[in-house]
Amino acid sequence: MKTASICTIGDEILIGQIVDTNSSHIARELNLLGIQVKYMTSIGDDRTRIIQELGNCLDNTDIVIVTGGLGPTKDDITKDALRELSGAAGYKLSDEQLAIIERILGARGIPMLDINRAQALVPETCTVIPNKLGTAPCMAFYGLGKNHGSALYSLPGVPFEAIGLLPDVMADIRRHFALEAITHHTIVTFGIAESTLAKRIETWEDALPENIHLAYLPNPTVGVRLRLTQFGGQADFTPYIAELQKILGDAIYGEGEDTLQVVIGRRLRAEGKTLALAESCTGGHLSELITSVAGCSDYYKGSVTSYSNEVKMKVLGVRPETLAEFGAVSEQCVREMAAGVLRALDTDYAVATSGIAGPGGGTPTKPVGTAWLAAAKRLPDGTVTVVTECVHFASSRAVNIERFASHALDLLRRNM
Amino acid sequence: MKTASICTIGDEILIGQIVDTNSSHIARELNLLGIQVKYMTSIGDDRTRIIQELGNCLDNTDIVIVTGGLGPTKDDITKDALRELSGAAGYKLSDEQLAIIERILGARGIPMLDINRAQALVPETCTVIPNKLGTAPCMAFYGLGKNHGSALYSLPGVPFEAIGLLPDVMADIRRHFALEAITHHTIVTFGIAESTLAKRIETWEDALPENIHLAYLPNPTVGVRLRLTQFGGQADFTPYIAELQKILGDAIYGEGEDTLQVVIGRRLRAEGKTLALAESCTGGHLSELITSVAGCSDYYKGSVTSYSNEVKMKVLGVRPETLAEFGAVSEQCVREMAAGVLRALDTDYAVATSGIAGPGGGTPTKPVGTAWLAAAKRLPDGTVTVVTECVHFASSRAVNIERFASHALDLLRRNM
Numbered sequence: 150m151k152t153a154s155i156c157t158i159g160d161e162i163l164i165g166q167i168v169d170t171n172s173s174h175i176a177r178e179l180n181l182l183g184i185q186v187k188y189m190t191s192i193g194d195d196r197t198r199i200i201q202e203l204g205n206c207l208d209n210t211d212i213v214i215v216t217g218g219l220g221p222t223k224d225d226i227t228k229d230a231l232r233e234l235s236g237a238a239g240y241k242l243s244d245e246q247l248a249i250i251e252r253i254l255g256a257r258g259i260p261m262l263d264i265n266r267a268q269a270l271v272p273e274t275c276t277v278i279p280n281k282l283g284t285a286p287c288m289a290f291y292g293l294g295k296n297h298g299s300a301l302y303s304l305p306g307v308p309f310e311a312i313g314l315l316p317d318v319m320a321d322i323r324r325h326f327a328l329e330a331i332t333h334h335t336i337v338t339f340g341i342a343e344s345t346l347a348k349r350i351e352t353w354e355d356a357l358p359e360n361i362h363l364a365y366l367p368n369p370t371v372g373v374r375l376r377l378t379q380f381g382g383q384a385d386f387t388p389y390i391a392e393l394q395k396i397l398g399d400a401i402y403g404e405g406e407d408t409l410q411v412v413i414g415r416r417l418r419a420e421g422k423t424l425a426l427a428e429s430c431t432g433g434h435l436s437e438l439i440t441s442v443a444g445c446s447d448y449y450k451g452s453v454t455s456y457s458n459e460v461k462m463k464v465l466g467v468r469p470e471t472l473a474e475f476g477a478v479s480e481q482c483v484r485e486m487a488a489g490v491l492r493a494l495d496t497d498y499a500v501a502t503s504g505i506a507g508p509g510g511g512t513p514t515k516p517v518g519t520a521w522l523a524a525a526k527r528l529p530d531g532t533v534t535v536v537t538e539c540v541h542f543a544s545s546r547a548v549n550i551e552r553f554a555s556h557a558l559d560l561l562r563r564n565m
Numbered sequence: 566m567k568t569a570s571i572c573t574i575g576d577e578i579l580i581g582q583i584v585d586t587n588s589s590h591i592a593r594e595l596n597l598l599g600i601q602v603k604y605m606t607s608i609g610d611d612r613t614r615i616i617q618e619l620g621n622c623l624d625n626t627d628i629v630i631v632t633g634g635l636g637p638t639k640d641d642i643t644k645d646a647l648r649e650l651s652g653a654a655g656y657k658l659s660d661e662q663l664a665i666i667e668r669i670l671g672a673r674g675i676p677m678l679d680i681n682r683a684q685a686l687v688p689e690t691c692t693v694i695p696n697k698l699g700t701a702p703c704m705a706f707y708g709l710g711k712n713h714g715s716a717l718y719s720l721p722g723v724p725f726e727a728i729g730l731l732p733d734v735m736a737d738i739r740r741h742f743a744l745e746a747i748t749h750h751t752i753v754t755f756g757i758a759e760s761t762l763a764k765r766i767e768t769w770e771d772a773l774p775e776n777i778h779l780a781y782l783p784n785p786t787v788g789v790r791l792r793l794t795q796f797g798g799q800a801d802f803t804p805y806i807a808e809l810q811k812i813l814g815d816a817i818y819g820e821g822e823d824t825l826q827v828v829i830g831r832r833l834r835a836e837g838k839t840l841a842l843a844e845s846c847t848g849g850h851l852s853e854l855i856t857s858v859a860g861c862s863d864y865y866k867g868s869v870t871s872y873s874n875e876v877k878m879k880v881l882g883v884r885p886e887t888l889a890e891f892g893a894v895s896e897q898c899v900r901e902m903a904a905g906v907l908r909a910l911d912t913d914y915a916v917a918t919s920g921i922a923g924p925g926g927g928t929p930t931k932p933v934g935t936a937w938l939a940a941a942k943r944l945p946d947g948t949v950t951v952v953t954e955c956v957h958f959a960s961s962r963a964v965n966i967e968r969f970a971s972h973a974l975d976l977l978r979r980n981m
Binding site for chain 2: 160161162163164165166167168169170172173174175176177178179180186187188189190191193220221253256257259262264265282309313364366367368426428432433434435436437438439440441443444445446449450451452453454455456457459460463464493494495507508509544545546547548550
């Protein structure tokens with residue numbers, strides 16, 4: 150099994166100014182290729198430390214992926230450390246990356262400066278994988294480390310650029326190391342906690358053949374993914390999946406990279422139905438999840454974020470008596486919000502949320518983390534039915550909002 | 566200057582299943598105390614590696630902060646590795662943490678099991694810092710490492726528990742070590758690319774005293790933060806900031822941890838004004854940014870995500886002729902959206918977006934990445950003025966949406 154190190158470069162990580170999201174993405178991609186990540190480390194913008202740490206990683210793992218330390222104002226340190234590590238005497242110009250730099254700056258109306266042009270200069274020893282989304286290219290170096298067999302890939306630190314480059318980098322790794330085949334099948338579940346799930350499928354799991362490995366991948370927004378992996382050969386996971394479906398029923402909602410918003414969107418498009426949202430406590434997050442799926446305008450008409458009671462009444466038609474008697478965080482209110490937005494935006498389905506994300510606003514009967522969720526559906530005869538659910542979480546504001554939103558989507562999913 | 570290492574423990578990080586956000590928080594707190602973070606690393610759930618890596622960190626830095634590797638099903642490995650590292654023969658019971666575990670489980674209606682009770686057992690050598698938000702306590706060990714002067718703090722991995730413990734941990738570090746002063750001042754800018762900014766403030770930067778260090782911290786949502794740091798002594802950054810303000814003018818919008826949504830919220834609250842949003846291409850992201858600020862209900866009334874033309878007309882009052890003649894992605898449409906939502910939700914300010922986030926939907930004259938943005942303001946006489954701006958980016962869907970949203974907020978900020 151090939152091994153890898155993931156290194157991030159930049160003082161901004163060591164002083165805590167930014168969160169490193171790249172390493173996680175890269176680790177996931179390496180994992181899917183069957184490569185074991187042994188080290189994950191952050192290095193400051195310090196030439197000596199960079200050379201020492203990357204040298205150590207190259208001596209001990211087959212693949213080293215570096216992000217960051219590149220950019221118009223930073224290039225000198227990292228790029229020159231890579232030049233030295235790879236034994237290059239000097240630099241060469243990447244015409245391909247220079248053309249991209251010209252195009253990007255031109256599109257933004259930014260004049261080309263010397264520091265921009267310098268980004269197309271790379272150590273002579275490297276192979277450039279062009280970065281179409283940014284100015285700093287990916288540089289690949291081969292035959293490094295104590296065994297002269299390790300490869301190093303240097304990527305820019307900007308997440309969408311680093312992630313945009315990953316397919317090309319992974320393809321290069323697969324080619325360069327002639328990796329053996331690995332097959333995955335992932336089932337996505339929602340609504341059962343990891344520990345409960347583990348208990349429920351224990352017998353099934355114990356009966357899996359030795360060469361099939363099961364991984365639990367919980368995620369607060371997606372649910373728990375169950376990933377089956379087989380190294381070498383071709384796997385037929387069908388019988389195991391069929392068995393699992395018997396045990397878990399409709400807690401299983403998709404496979405692979407499916408998310409609730411993707412599955413809901415696919416279903417709406419197939420049925421030619423439309424969706425609207427009415428958000429209070431989720432504050433736009435639900436709409437953001439739905440619109441994170443490209444092409445959602447085929448079925449998504451829009452939403453109303455009714456952060457004030459005034460908007461709940463005026464735009465969604467929530468009755469003043471409902472708010473006065475039960476309050477905004479109530480089954481009655483969220484029911485009227487869902488039906489109200491379905492009618493106002495003239496859709497087939499609607500989802501509504503009303504709760505207390507925190508940190509303030511909690512009461513003894515409705516503590517922070519409480520939310521009422523509703524899913525409305527227009528029946529063929531034109532009448533509207535609404536199902537509701539009350540959830541309670543005890544997390545931070547941001548995490549509560551995420552959980553309210555995913556549970557609201559799941560409520561819709563189970564009632565379409 | 567004291568040095569620190571931050572280590573996360575858990576296979577889930579090395580396989581890329583979760584993003585490590587704790588290390589960034591911890592690094593920021595250590596930085597504020599004048600402690601230099603030298604290492605940041607992730608270790609799998611592997612006893613040998615844990616002992617080896619933490620031992621190495623203790624030998625080379627004064628403070629080691631560990632997160633993760635604790636929890637009812639994981640305790641054995643990490644906690645026992647810490648016992649061995651600290652030279653403890655056995656375990657002791659923390660009555661204080663046991664009482665918290667009883668309270669937490671009781672509130673959730675979960676019966677106390679042996680594995681829960683075991684979480685209050687800690688190596689004899691450690692000092693417990695109770696964790697009020699979760700079942701695993703923070704364990705502090707002193708006098709470790711090759712010089713018998715290093716301290717190790719072990720925290721649970723759940724982010725809100727780890728972050729909840731940080732004030733107590735930092736207070737303990739401050740007491741335990743003699744720390745020299747470090748001063749930071751951060752200026753937040755928007756609308757000038759990092760490379761252009763670097764060029765524009767080059768002379769100013771070159772004139773900074775040797776003991777003041779400048780860092781560029783670009784972020785697509787926040788803008789470019791310029792961070793001045795002085796190690797030792799007390800710094801007066803005032804003259805340098807004043808000079809910078811002359812050069813950058815209103816591109817500077819805040820300081821420290823300010824974001825556009827925080828600055829806008831502060832201004833609205835101070836003036837007793839209200840805000841509404843009309844989102845098309847940003848799909849709820851703008852609303853999410855505004856509602857990410859706790860207490861925003863003081864000034865934020867809500868939003869309409871008008872993903873379909875029908876909703877633009879029906880809810881926001883965009884004229885059919887406008888859509889027919891100019892299309893949804895047009896100055897005319899976004900102008901009517903902003904004024905429309907301001908009137909519909911009866912607010913003082915409104916922001917609207919309409920564009921093509923991609924990957925589909927582009928045309929030769931309106932390519933993917935194009936958006937029209939508008940900021941509307943109600944004047945004292947009741948009339949509404951609207952300013953507009955057309956932006957173009959060439960990124961992924963998610964990043965285009967982020968940039969549309971931040972530029973829309975900046976348009977409002979510059980026209981309040």
